[in-house]
Amino acid sequence: MSLRSGSARSRILSVMPTVAVVCGSRSDLATLKGCFEVLDGYGIEWEASVISAHRQPEALRAYVAEADAAGVQLFIGAAGLAAHLPGVLASLTARPVIGIPLDGGSLGGADALYAVVQMPPGVPVATVAIGAAGAKNAGHLAARILALADPALASRVETFRADQASGAEPRIDPRAAS
């Protein structure tokens, strides 16, 4: 299953986007909403796929080979439980991989965090926080990495930072109406 930005659902990979987001289950998609919104906010082309490293290993290998060949710049992998998907992505591509540990299991995402962050030397995964907060930061981190070679995107990253910085509220009265 593949979801492409700018259209509904499609298996047709005619134009490969800049970022490929891969998650282990359809049940992960809701948590990744913030990631998609952040990427959209920066104007980064992306597509999302549901391909489990454990349930569909051959499909994952084929997809990464296709995406690599088509010019995807960066992968974002997200999974819960024994979350090996980001690590397997990093084993299959030389492009940067950002890993999002998801918090669906009985261990609250600590299981996924350990699985994503504890990669062996030589197979790096840039791991963000567990769950929805990490999903948003995966989008922001992707933007910062891609901005190194994209001045227009770098400008949008700076605009975001400036907007965020302007949101400080010194000496508020929390008793007043919000």
Ligand code: AIR
């Ligand atoms: N998962 C799927 N294949 C391997 C793993 N680790 C993860 C999914 C999801 C969780 O298992 O990423 O977070 C539960 O998946 P499901 O499909 O049973 O809801």
